[in-house]
Amino acid sequence: MYGLDKIKKGARTGVGFAVLTGFAVAVSGMALASERPFGLGTLATAEQVAGWDIDVRPDGKGAPIGSGTAAQGEAVYAERCAACHGDFGEGVDRWPILAGGHGSLATIDPVKTVGSYWPYASTVYDYVYRAMPFGEAQSLTHDETYQVVAYILYMNDVIDEEFVLSNKTIGSVKMPNRNGFSLPDPRPDGQPKGEPCMTNCKVSTKIIGRARIIDVTPDSQ
Amino acid sequence: MSQKTIKSAISRRQLLGGAAATVGGMAAAPLAGAAESNPANLPPNVSEWTPYLGAGVDANPYGMPSEHESHVIRRTVEWLTASAESSVNFTPLQDLDGIVTPNGLCFERHHGGVPEVVPADYRLMINGLVDRELLFSIDDLKRFPQVNRFHFLECAANGGMEWRGAQLNGCQYTFGMVHNVQYSGVRLSDICREAGVKPSAKWVLAEGGDSAGMNRSIPIEKILDDCMIAYSMNGEALRPEQGYPARLVVPGWEGNMWVKWIRRLEFGDAPYMAREETSKYTDLMEDGKARMFTWVMDAKSVVTSPCPEKPMISKGQNLLKGLAWSGRGKIARVDVSLDGGLNWQTAELHGPILNKSLTRFTMPFKWNGEELKVQSRAIDETGYVQPTIEALQKERGVNSIYHNNSIATWLVKSNGEVENVRLG
Numbered sequence: 001m002y003g004l005d006k007i008k009k010g011a012r013t014g015v016g017f018a019v020l021t022g023f024a025v026a027v028s029g030m031a032l033a034s035e036r037p038f039g040l041g042t043l044a045t046a047e048q049v050a051g052w053d054i055d056v057r058p059d060g061k062g063a064p065i066g067s068g069t070a071a072q073g074e075a076v077y078a079e080r081c082a083a084c085h086g087d088f089g090e091g092v093d094r095w096p097i098l099a100g101g102h103g104s105l106a107t108i109d110p111v112k113t114v115g116s117y118w119p120y121a122s123t124v125y126d127y128v129y130r131a132m133p134f135g136e137a138q139s140l141t142h143d144e145t146y147q148v149v150a151y152i153l154y155m156n157d158v159i160d161e162e163f164v165l166s167n168k169t170i171g172s173v174k175m176p177n178r179n180g181f182s183l184p185d186p187r188p189d190g191q192p193k194g195e196p197c198m199t200n201c202k203v204s205t206k207i208i209g210r211a212r213i214i215d216v217t218p219d220s221q
Numbered sequence: 222m223s224q225k226t227i228k229s230a231i232s233r234r235q236l237l238g239g240a241a242a243t244v245g246g247m248a249a250a251p252l253a254g255a256a257e258s259n260p261a262n263l264p265p266n267v268s269e270w271t272p273y274l275g276a277g278v279d280a281n282p283y284g285m286p287s288e289h290e291s292h293v294i295r296r297t298v299e300w301l302t303a304s305a306e307s308s309v310n311f312t313p314l315q316d317l318d319g320i321v322t323p324n325g326l327c328f329e330r331h332h333g334g335v336p337e338v339v340p341a342d343y344r345l346m347i348n349g350l351v352d353r354e355l356l357f358s359i360d361d362l363k364r365f366p367q368v369n370r371f372h373f374l375e376c377a378a379n380g381g382m383e384w385r386g387a388q389l390n391g392c393q394y395t396f397g398m399v400h401n402v403q404y405s406g407v408r409l410s411d412i413c414r415e416a417g418v419k420p421s422a423k424w425v426l427a428e429g430g431d432s433a434g435m436n437r438s439i440p441i442e443k444i445l446d447d448c449m450i451a452y453s454m455n456g457e458a459l460r461p462e463q464g465y466p467a468r469l470v471v472p473g474w475e476g477n478m479w480v481k482w483i484r485r486l487e488f489g490d491a492p493y494m495a496r497e498e499t500s501k502y503t504d505l506m507e508d509g510k511a512r513m514f515t516w517v518m519d520a521k522s523v524v525t526s527p528c529p530e531k532p533m534i535s536k537g538q539n540l541l542k543g544l545a546w547s548g549r550g551k552i553a554r555v556d557v558s559l560d561g562g563l564n565w566q567t568a569e570l571h572g573p574i575l576n577k578s579l580t581r582f583t584m585p586f587k588w589n590g591e592e593l594k595v596q597s598r599a600i601d602e603t604g605y606v607q608p609t610i611e612a613l614q615k616e617r618g619v620n621s622i623y624h625n626n627s628i629a630t631w632l633v634k635s636n637g638e639v640e641n642v643r644l645g
């Protein structure tokens with residue numbers, strides 16, 4: 001009942017609940033702005049938005065001003081990342097593997113790394129800045145983030161050691177698995193033809209696997 | 222391993238032993254219960270708790286379950302993940318009735334631990350392609366018109382360990398990344414009207430205030446259709462591990478999109494391609510290509526009793542219980558097979574049967590100690606039929622991790638023990 005059409009209509013006509021409820025708020029420089037039906041919340045300042053608006057899109061939109069090379073990033077990686085991800089991005093214990101895995105996606109043991117799987121370089125920047133190092137989120141400077149992302153891309157042979165990764169270049173980096181994803185969602189799939197069978201169905205009821213024998217269930221040993 | 226987990230493991234082992242003993246003899250009262258029972262409390266004696274006064278009203282200002290129910294807890298599988306802060310545990314579906322998951326039993330999935338958000342300092346930011354960039358406090362959100370709706374939340378990886386075969390021997394571990402509560406909160410369409418969404422806005426980035434800064438892109442059509450910002454679950458404030466003080470509700474779609482501790486909604490003209498919608502939560506097919514933006518949780522069901530944690534105790538009259546759900550709408554029908562899918566009968570659905578909500582089903586049956594291969598098959602109101610694992614493997618291979626909504630098989634042995642098995 002509150003579909004996009006209604007919002008668009010409200011935006012165009014400039015009339016709505018606000019007039020009736022007395023919550024009309026004049027926003028300077030927004031001649032065609034819609035009305036506020038509830039008058040709740042406060043306007044966010046540009047400074048407030050800038051502090052939280054940290055996402056970076058594939059086309060580079062949102063990338064903060066800054067730059068770095070893999071050569072610069074090696075030291076940052078060694079200090080802030082290698083303890084979990086390994087000196088060569090090979091992953092320590094169960095922490096994520098960052099490099100390698102090329103040609104593995106169609107095998108029985110796919111290794112999904114930045115180089116073998118991730119479709120966009122922007123995602124590496126977005127994720128590293130917002131969530132890494134694990135437990136020290138948003139502690140890298142923008143330049144340090146460009147440096148360490150460049151190093152991860154370099155480990156995956158995506159860029160060379162001297163490539164300057166920056167807000168101007170991040171949208172142009174081509175990732176190896178850029179075309180490895182399919183849209184749209186083809187489901188529903190795996191559906192029976194016709195009505196589901198109710199009696200004397202042609203299925204095998206032979207037991208071919210038992211969780212108890214695999215024996216990895218907690219508390220079961 | 223916690224004290225509770227150890228205790229629960231022991232009690233379950235005792236239960237299995239008891240089941241075997243009972244079934245070996247005559248069908249009778251459950252021996253497992255009898256083993257722990259004190260005859261002095263049974264008729265005609267006066268039970269020990271009868272003559273004396275019990276605890277007063279304020280003994281537990283926030284009430285807790287009976288100590289005899291201490292085995293009903295969330296459980297994790299430690300080897301699955303590198304750390305407890307980026308990990309998952311599972312809802313004990315086998316111990317629940319009805320459709321409501323108690324708040325303390327709702328499974329947890331965090332990517333950077335549970336933040337301790339101070340409600341007075343909480344803000345939801347709206348920015349991007351809107352007429353007005355806004356900040357809402359929790360008090361602001363609670364002044365919007367309210368909606369109250371039951372919805373299931375299921376992790377896209379629920380059952381993900383079972384793609385290649387029966388791996389974990391439990392209903393909780395194979396189906397427990399789902400919960401169902403009543404949410405109270407604000408329609409996102411109302412928040413959109415308040416901000417004045419521009420016609421060019423096609424996508425919304427939802428972002429959490431946790432250490433993972435969890436972020437997902439959601440198409441504007443879904444945002445305006447039925448998404449909510451929830452501040453309550455089952456009548457009380459969200460639990461910290463479920464997003465206190467506010468989370469996104471994306472009915473019928475994979476749990477990762479239901480961003481907890483939500484701090485920001487950015488309106489844009491293209492998807493953001495965050496880590497959790499590219500490197501994770503994409504479904505790798507056999508040919509090495511991956512499906513992207515597979516949001517809907519297809520129809521699924523599970524028999525919650527009997528199951529590996531709920532062995533058959535007695536011969537004779539018994540009650541089979543289960544849960545069914547669909548991200549495409551309401552559950553229309555659930556069929557149950559006791560012979561591995563050769564023959565099916567339709568189970569009874571118990572109301573309320575709600576849109577994108579867990580639905581309870583039961584089927585009374587008689588058991589004479591024969592081996593059973595128990596399965597359930599959900600059908601939703603769109604006609605979608607819960608598939609077999611063979612059908613899914615044929616379409617998708619075994620590397621997809623996510624969206625395994627196939628039919629499981631519980632093998633009931635003649636001694637009453639139940640195992641997770643794979644047929645083929």
